[in-house]
Amino acid sequence: MFSLSSTVQPQVTVPLSHLINAFQSPKTTFISLSASVSQNHHRDAVPEREAPSSEAVVNLRDLGLSELKVGQIDQLVDSLLPGFCKGKNVSSHWHTSHVSAQSFFENKYGYLDMFGTLRSSCLYRQHSRTLKSICSDLQYWPVFIQARSFKTLKSRTRRLQSTSERLAETQHIAPSFVKGFLLRDRGTDVESLDKLMKTKNIPEAHQDAFKTGFAEGFLKAQALTQKTNVRFRTTTGLDSAVDPVQMKNVTFEHVKGVEEAKQELQEVVEFLKNPQKFTVLGGKLPKGILLVGPPGTGKTLLARAVAGEADVPFYYASGSEFDEMFVGVGASRIRNLFREAKANAPCVIFIDELDSVGGKRIESPMHPYSRQTINQLLAEMDGFKPNEGVIIIGATNFPEALDNALIRPGRFDMQVTVPRPDVKGRTEILKWYLNKIKFDQSVDPEIIARGTVGFSGAELENLVNQAALKAAVDGKEMVTMKELEFSKDKILMGPERRSVEIDNKNKTITAYHESGHAIIAYYTKDAMPINKATIMPRGPTLGHVSLLPENDRWNETRAQLLAQMDVSMGGRVAEELIFGTDHITTGASSDFDNATKIAKRMVTRFGMSEKLGVMTYSDTGKLSPETQSAIEQEIRILLRDSYERAKHILKTHAKEHKNLAEALLTYETLDAKEIQIVLEGKKLEVR
Numbered sequence: 001m002f003s004l005s006s007t008v009q010p011q012v013t014v015p016l017s018h019l020i021n022a023f024q025s026p027k028t029t030f031i032s033l034s035a036s037v038s039q040n041h042h043r044d045a046v047p048e049r050e051a052p053s054s055e056a057v058v059n060l061r062d063l064g065l066s067e068l069k070v071g072q073i074d075q076l077v078d079s080l081l082p083g084f085c086k087g088k089n090v091s092s093h094w095h096t097s098h099v100s101a102q103s104f105f106e107n108k109y110g111y112l113d114m115f116g117t118l119r120s121s122c123l124y125r126q127h128s129r130t131l132k133s134i135c136s137d138l139q140y141w142p143v144f145i146q147a148r149s150f151k152t153l154k155s156r157t158r159r160l161q162s163t164s165e166r167l168a169e170t171q172h173i174a175p176s177f178v179k180g181f182l183l184r185d186r187g188t189d190v191e192s193l194d195k196l197m198k199t200k201n202i203p204e205a206h207q208d209a210f211k212t213g214f215a216e217g218f219l220k221a222q223a224l225t226q227k228t229n230v231r232f233r234t235t236t237g238l239d240s241a242v243d244p245v246q247m248k249n250v251t252f253e254h255v256k257g258v259e260e261a262k263q264e265l266q267e268v269v270e271f272l273k274n275p276q277k278f279t280v281l282g283g284k285l286p287k288g289i290l291l292v293g294p295p296g297t298g299k300t301l302l303a304r305a306v307a308g309e310a311d312v313p314f315y316y317a318s319g320s321e322f323d324e325m326f327v328g329v330g331a332s333r334i335r336n337l338f339r340e341a342k343a344n345a346p347c348v349i350f351i352d353e354l355d356s357v358g359g360k361r362i363e364s365p366m367h368p369y370s371r372q373t374i375n376q377l378l379a380e381m382d383g384f385k386p387n388e389g390v391i392i393i394g395a396t397n398f399p400e401a402l403d404n405a406l407i408r409p410g411r412f413d414m415q416v417t418v419p420r421p422d423v424k425g426r427t428e429i430l431k432w433y434l435n436k437i438k439f440d441q442s443v444d445p446e447i448i449a450r451g452t453v454g455f456s457g458a459e460l461e462n463l464v465n466q467a468a469l470k471a472a473v474d475g476k477e478m479v480t481m482k483e484l485e486f487s488k489d490k491i492l493m494g495p496e497r498r499s500v501e502i503d504n505k506n507k508t509i510t511a512y513h514e515s516g517h518a519i520i521a522y523y524t525k526d527a528m529p530i531n532k533a534t535i536m537p538r539g540p541t542l543g544h545v546s547l548l549p550e551n552d553r554w555n556e557t558r559a560q561l562l563a564q565m566d567v568s569m570g571g572r573v574a575e576e577l578i579f580g581t582d583h584i585t586t587g588a589s590s591d592f593d594n595a596t597k598i599a600k601r602m603v604t605r606f607g608m609s610e611k612l613g614v615m616t617y618s619d620t621g622k623l624s625p626e627t628q629s630a631i632e633q634e635i636r637i638l639l640r641d642s643y644e645r646a647k648h649i650l651k652t653h654a655k656e657h658k659n660l661a662e663a664l665l666t667y668e669t670l671d672a673k674e675i676q677i678v679l680e681g682k683k684l685e686v687r
């Protein structure tokens, strides 16, 4: 559909086929013009041509183009609708042309950049308002609408379907599409079609022909897009197919290290297996379950496992897919999804990234439709009874960003936390993925688990996969601890950049800088144990010292936070003591960011400042200038004291500092054991 603002009609909605006819058969247009209006005032009559059947046509007068001459119309049609010129061999993808076209656009799409041509034509100057509106409407021509449907794993048959079958299927959708229009489906487009027919007072007898004409125009456009295999697909968004993704093969057995979450979802599985039993017993299940946790902790996997355990269809949709640039598409997709799901109950609907649908939408005149999608979701959730056998599972990393309407009772009123796994969960996950590859018996998942505090399930899976890749690249038969350590370092410190040539001077500065961090960590009681120190450039850094807590830290003490700040100061303090204040480098910037962030949280969040007490300050931007400067003063004092403590430690252990820097220059990377040997003044074996 196009809405054209023309000189004659303020706003006319024109079906594609009629726009094409209007341009393609100037004579018919003029005839109908003369037939339908009293007298035509044409400067030059157009040659007689058979008018098509009694199909109503839009005429150029409506488009404000009636005073165009035939030649001009043809020129306009040529430039505007090259794909519809009869008998003209429009260059398209399929014509092998070895001469590149005038414009990138034509090279890429096979036809002229009609808008550019049109705008450059002299017609444009004469009829700029009308043609401008045609251009602005035409860019919404279905060919340019990039549409996405639901992200579902197509069943095997659909994936293997040949293109022709798929095309036939589209034809299949098309008749139902037309039926929908003719049977006055609720689609908004029908209203505008009805409105148009009323404003155009098209006689009753012609109305169906008019609609068929519209549908034919749509199908032509669709066939065109399919034929030219453009990257864009036309879909009204109303008929995007939503297939359940049968996830029989995923069960709770596949999800490790989240026992509590699995228990909470067990009763949902029981309900889906036998909704009647729950109804008879009068049990009421939540309609919506919200899985909350950091990325990669297994929320999607858990939702699939619920459907797999209960052996019911699983409808996957990602919240961001509902956010379409065209108003109303998101809401219609939600309507579609729930309609399909209800028809296939019992089943699971999973909405990933729920915060991108149900995020706190500020209603503003700028975005009058921003709530349309979430309102549709709320309406759908209210639209069915709890025991109808449809369970909606939402997942989010940011629960605080969700609109409160979504999480009130009767909607997503059950919340299940899916945390990062603890050392026991990490060991289970590592064992699960190690069993999928060949690994050496000397591999101890416990040790790896202890050295990967804070890793999510996805990161642990990645660690095992990276180790397998490394072993394969090195031509090994199986994965050993060495490959697992290598991939852990890669995830922790970034990939090695062996190709980077660092001159000796910079290498020496890096060696003393990193040793500075390591010395403070080693000699500060509440600091985290050292895992590794390296002067091999990794990721964005020239060197790195990785520390790892001995076990999962559920919270941190003041002493531990101060220790972390001191370790961060170690790099710059080392540069100052060894090379002098004139030769300190920019390499400590991220260290200071880290220390400042800790100090700020201590003062504004954790109530660890004597002067400011336990009040928390969430949005420092809104505070009085006095309070802001008091906060800054406290942060400054914490940082200064930390710097002095670090300086004291490095002055006290200057010898160990030198030994460690020299060992790093010799061996490049040292693990915790080797660092200990050096700091105890012993000799390292030659590698």
Ligand SMILES: Nc1ncnc2c1ncn2[C@@H]1O[C@H](COP(=O)(O)OP(=O)(O)OP(=O)(O)O)[C@@H](O)[C@H]1O
Residues within 6 Å of the ligand: 254, 255, 256, 257, 258, 293, 294, 295, 296, 297, 298, 299, 300, 301, 302, 352, 395, 396, 397, 429, 432, 456, 457, 458, 459, 461
């Ligand atoms: N607890 C776990 N047990 C086993 N495998 C896991 C676990 N957590 C994550 N994985 C692995 O990581 C992959 C990604 O996990 P999943 O997509 O479920 O995480 P998510 O929490 O949904 O992430 P996001 O919030 O980014 O969508 C899974 O397909 C699985 O292979």
Ligand SMILES: [Zn+2]
Residues within 6 Å of the ligand: 513, 517, 571, 572, 587, 588, 591
């Ligand atoms: Zn540093």
